[in-house]
Amino acid sequence: MATLQIEKLTKTFPPHSKDGRPVRAIQDISFAMSGQVFVSLVGPSGCGKSTLLNIVSGVDSPSTGTVTVTQDGKKARLGYVFQDSRLLPWRTVMQNMLYVSDLPEEEGRANASKYLEMVGLGHAHDMYPGQLSGGMQQRVGIARAFSVSPDLLLMDEPFSHLDAITARSLREELQVMWNATKKTVLFVTHDVMEAVQLSNRIITLAHGGTVFDDTTIELPFPRKASDPEFAAQQAEILGRFETMELERTAAKG
Amino acid sequence: MGWAAFFGIWAFVSAVILDEFTLPGPLKVWNEILEIVRGGSWADDFLISISKTFMGFMIALIVGVPVGYMMGRAGYWKAFFHDGVVGAGSIPGIVYAIIALVIFGIGFQGPILAVGLISMPFIALNVAEGLEGVDRDLLSMSTAFGRSDRQALRHILIPSIMPFAFAGVRLSFAIAWKVEALTEVFGSSNGVGFQIRFAFQGFSIAGVLAWTLMFIALLLLIERGLAIVERWLFRWRTWEQAA
Ligand SMILES: Nc1ncnc2c1ncn2[C@@H]1O[C@H](COP(=O)(O)OP(=O)(O)OP(=O)(O)O)[C@@H](O)[C@H]1O
Ligand SMILES: [Mg+2]
Numbered sequence: 258m259a260t261l262q263i264e265k266l267t268k269t270f271p272p273h274s275k276d277g278r279p280v281r282a283i284q285d286i287s288f289a290m291s292g293q294v295f296v297s298l299v300g301p302s303g304c305g306k307s308t309l310l311n312i313v314s315g316v317d318s319p320s321t322g323t324v325t326v327t328q329d330g331k332k333a334r335l336g337y338v339f340q341d342s343r344l345l346p347w348r349t350v351m352q353n354m355l356y357v358s359d360l361p362e363e364e365g366r367a368n369a370s371k372y373l374e375m376v377g378l379g380h381a382h383d384m385y386p387g388q389l390s391g392g393m394q395q396r397v398g399i400a401r402a403f404s405v406s407p408d409l410l411l412m413d414e415p416f417s418h419l420d421a422i423t424a425r426s427l428r429e430e431l432q433v434m435w436n437a438t439k440k441t442v443l444f445v446t447h448d449v450m451e452a453v454q455l456s457n458r459i460i461t462l463a464h465g466g467t468v469f470d471d472t473t474i475e476l477p478f479p480r481k482a483s484d485p486e487f488a489a490q491q492a493e494i495l496g497r498f499e500t501m502e503l504e505r506t507a508a509k510g
Numbered sequence: 511m512g513w514a515a516f517f518g519i520w521a522f523v524s525a526v527i528l529d530e531f532t533l534p535g536p537l538k539v540w541n542e543i544l545e546i547v548r549g550g551s552w553a554d555d556f557l558i559s560i561s562k563t564f565m566g567f568m569i570a571l572i573v574g575v576p577v578g579y580m581m582g583r584a585g586y587w588k589a590f591f592h593d594g595v596v597g598a599g600s601i602p603g604i605v606y607a608i609i610a611l612v613i614f615g616i617g618f619q620g621p622i623l624a625v626g627l628i629s630m631p632f633i634a635l636n637v638a639e640g641l642e643g644v645d646r647d648l649l650s651m652s653t654a655f656g657r658s659d660r661q662a663l664r665h666i667l668i669p670s671i672m673p674f675a676f677a678g679v680r681l682s683f684a685i686a687w688k689v690e691a692l693t694e695v696f697g698s699s700n701g702v703g704f705q706i707r708f709a710f711q712g713f714s715i716a717g718v719l720a721w722t723l724m725f726i727a728l729l730l731l732i733e734r735g736l737a738i739v740e741r742w743l744f745r746w747r748t749w750e751q752a753a
Binding site for chain 1: 647648650651653654655656657661665666669744746747748
């Protein structure tokens with residue numbers, strides 16, 4: 258079972274300009290998650306969501322505090338779906354999949370094929386990323402992340418660059434894939450509806466990088482936006498957003 | 511079409527404005543070329559010139575790639591090498607030819623050194639530029655998926671630099687090839703440049719032009735070859751531009 262534990266995490270970046278102040282991207286974040294959960298992280302732009310994922314994935318390091326990701330006590334394997342697809346433009350779809358694979362060549366290919374099939378790109382093995390539409394590239398990014406059999410899957414606004422229709426169908430695919438694999442997922446989004454549709458738990462971050470709210474969502478899957486309970490959940494979370502904004506303006510004024 | 515116009519003007523200038531001794535016509539030069547080709551040893555001269563260019567180029571790569579790498583990776587080294595490399599790139603080829611001649615006199619090392627010196631800055635600057643343009647997001651993707659530095663070097667850094675390095679090679683090759691011949695004109699006892707001087711000393715303008723034309727033809731041929739290799743190597747780019 259994968260466990261992510263974040264304790265008293267802070268992150269400060271050096272000033273953007275010479276005589277500017279250091280940027281405090283994350284002020285104080287602590288939470289833990291483990292097992293077969295789909296956790297969404299929502300919050301306003303610039304509140305440190307991407308920074309948090311980068312620290313969890315080891316791309317960046319914490320200023321203070323600790324982040325541990327374990328799988329039954331061992332170091333966990335990670336998958337990461339980025340906001341942009343981040344494919345190597347000079348490698349074909351299959352070669353991009355193989356780049357992250359640690360399996361022997363033949364097995365790696367079979368494994369990659371399986372996940373490409375799952376996202377509906379079984380025919381695109383030999384195409385270059387430049388030959389694919391944005392939505393198809395994002396699908397490859399998703400297949401790539403699932404293909405490493407991650408213990409913890411990180412997703413940073415994976416659908417935000419896509420049109421509503423493509424985003425919707427990818428969201429459904431993601432739901433199916435998650436049901437089939439039951440990964441531990443940490444999913445960043447701006448979109449409260451998306452969060453309510455996909456997750457068991459929603460953590461809201463506030464400006465300046467603190468945890469504002471942490472809610473469990475009990476609705477059964479698959480969730481339909483037309484369901485009144487869905488709408489109620491969504492309204493409740495949005496209500497908390499408003500409270501957060503009000504508190505912020507009050508604190509300022 | 512361009513060629514027809516070129517030969518037409520050449521024939522006209524040769525026959526009407528100047529005379530056959532100052533500027534021999536295309537036909538005379540063509541016969542001279544046939545003569546040289548029939549003589550048989552022309553291939554040796556070209557081979558010698560090409561291998562000297564090639565060796566000089568190797569030296570330029572061996573020095574230029576690491577220098578460019580350091581310039582692209584670290585601000586300190588960029589500042590350290592920048593003026594030197596840009597300055598070296600602005601020196602006319604003839605200066606290198608003279609330097610090489612002064613150091614080595616008449617011999618095969620001179621042209622090699624001159625080629626090395628003239629090509630190095632181009633290669634270094636292009637490699638540096640390529641490295642600075644490396645997509646950091648791809649590198650963080652690589653880290654996030656637990657790839658090693660070596661894998662990132664091979665699959666991200668090198669492919670990012672390649673188009674720039676190749677452009678550097680193509681550009682500097684044309685220049686290197688000219689400097690090589692120039693150096694041979696002054697200080698060599700074989701090669702195309704030497705043959706041009708030899709013809710000149712024998713007052714054979716037709717010979718000079720014949721060798722020069724053959725030289726140009728080879729340069730064009732190699733250019734075409736490089737262009738084909740480039741298109742194949744970077745076939746993924748056609749898609750990128752289309753998208
Ligand atoms: N590499 C960096 N260097 C300096 N500052 C950074 C860096 N990365 C992020 N920041 C700053 O940290 C803050 C949080 O950025 P982050 O990208 O984590 O926000 P976010 O919550 O992901 O926003 P969005 O929803 O717009 O993606 C911002 O103020 C940003 O300017
Ligand atoms: Mg972000």
